[in-house]
Amino acid sequence: MAVTIKDIAKLANVSHTTVSRALNNSPLIKDKTKQKIVEIANQLNYSPDVHARSLVLQKSYTIGLFLTSLVNGTSSSFLAETIKGVHTVIDENYNLFVRGIQDFQSFSSITRKRFDGIILMSQSDVDNAFIYHVLEQKIPLVILNRKVEDRSIINILSNDCEGAYEAVSLFIKNGHQNIAIIEGTSEFRSSQERKEGYLNALIDHNVPILQQYMVKGNYDMESGYEAMKKLLSLNSPPTAVFCSNDDMAIGAMKAINEAGLVVPTQMSIIGFDDIGFSEYTTPALTTVKRPIEQISMVGAKKLLELMDEDVGEAAPIYLTTNLVNRQTVDGPRVVQ
Numbered sequence: 001m002a003v004t005i006k007d008i009a010k011l012a013n014v015s016h017t018t019v020s021r022a023l024n025n026s027p028l029i030k031d032k033t034k035q036k037i038v039e040i041a042n043q044l045n046y047s048p049d050v051h052a053r054s055l056v057l058q059k060s061y062t063i064g065l066f067l068t069s070l071v072n073g074t075s076s077s078f079l080a081e082t083i084k085g086v087h088t089v090i091d092e093n094y095n096l097f098v099r100g101i102q103d104f105q106s107f108s109s110i111t112r113k114r115f116d117g118i119i120l121m122s123q124s125d126v127d128n129a130f131i132y133h134v135l136e137q138k139i140p141l142v143i144l145n146r147k148v149e150d151r152s153i154i155n156i157l158s159n160d161c162e163g164a165y166e167a168v169s170l171f172i173k174n175g176h177q178n179i180a181i182i183e184g185t186s187e188f189r190s191s192q193e194r195k196e197g198y199l200n201a202l203i204d205h206n207v208p209i210l211q212q213y214m215v216k217g218n219y220d221m222e223s224g225y226e227a228m229k230k231l232l233s234l235n236s237p238p239t240a241v242f243c244s245n246d247d248m249a250i251g252a253m254k255a256i257n258e259a260g261l262v263v264p265t266q267m268s269i270i271g272f273d274d275i276g277f278s279e280y281t282t283p284a285l286t287t288v289k290r291p292i293e294q295i296s297m298v299g300a301k302k303l304l305e306l307m308d309e310d311v312g313e314a315a316p317i318y319l320t321t322n323l324v325n326r327q328t329v330d331g332p333r334v335v336q
Helices: 005-012 014-024 031-043 052-059 076-089 127-134 162-172 189-204 221-232 246-258 278-280 290-309
Strands: 063-069 094-102 117-121 141-144 154-159 179-183 212-218 240-245 268-273 287-290 318-321 322-324
Touching: 005 031, 014 031, 014 094, 014 290, 052 221, 063 076, 076 094, 076 290, 094 268, 117 127, 117 290, 127 141, 141 290, 162 179, 162 189, 162 240, 162 268, 162 322, 179 189, 179 221, 179 322, 212 221, 221 240, 221 246, 240 246, 246 278, 290 318
Parallel strands: 063 094, 063 117, 117 141, 141 154, 154 318, 179 212, 179 240, 240 268, 268 287
Antiparallel strands: 287 322
């Protein structure tokens, strides 16, 4: 039979309220009494009843981690780094509930009783309906990855536009003028910001913008592969390609190799994210490091703070991107 707080209270000759406060490290309990109670609890191998504790404290001990979608436009590496970052911060007392917003036909199950707090890795403006629902339920909320124009909401994100600008500028510094982009999922804000950075770099350096060099992708390897095949089929293929994420860049490199071309001597390529595989491609992929794990860690810390007290208005928190120059960029050579 499981040991209860009442069993500990009887042995310690105190009330069960005192035991509960001591085990929750309450400052109302003297250190000597607290130490005695903790020692008895350890000797009896006491394990708290989380369900009962939840009822008393009116907490679910569940944190929700939501993404726009777990399938469409979300790479496995992006998802893994997001979960890892959050999981690193929250302690073992909390359950982590991971789900895509697109899985829900209604948000009626998203309530304060079910979630103590929610982290949203927001990839699209279509998430706004979910955001409004969470705010109406008065559930503490932190949004990652996308800037939301509401100063009451904590935002943690990276400046993708600047990262893409730096990547395309590297092509230009190496002498490239025919520069293409493989775009990400069209409705995702990250895709729009990375394309904006690509265009800004071309404009600022007086490089021609050609519509045929802007090809749609879907943030997965297959779409990168197919998009690269389209670019290679052009009468005047590009000499450099900026891919809006690393998965598409890896797919693009496969298409380049199948066409009998060599990276980077005949085709330069840059990705975005710096996923684990990027360092181990042949050649190693030049990419923009986007600190997804760190963004998720900061978001989880901010959520725990918000769950304890209202932090009021908060300006967006930007974490910097960094260009990781490896082995996939060289000077241009016209593809025959």
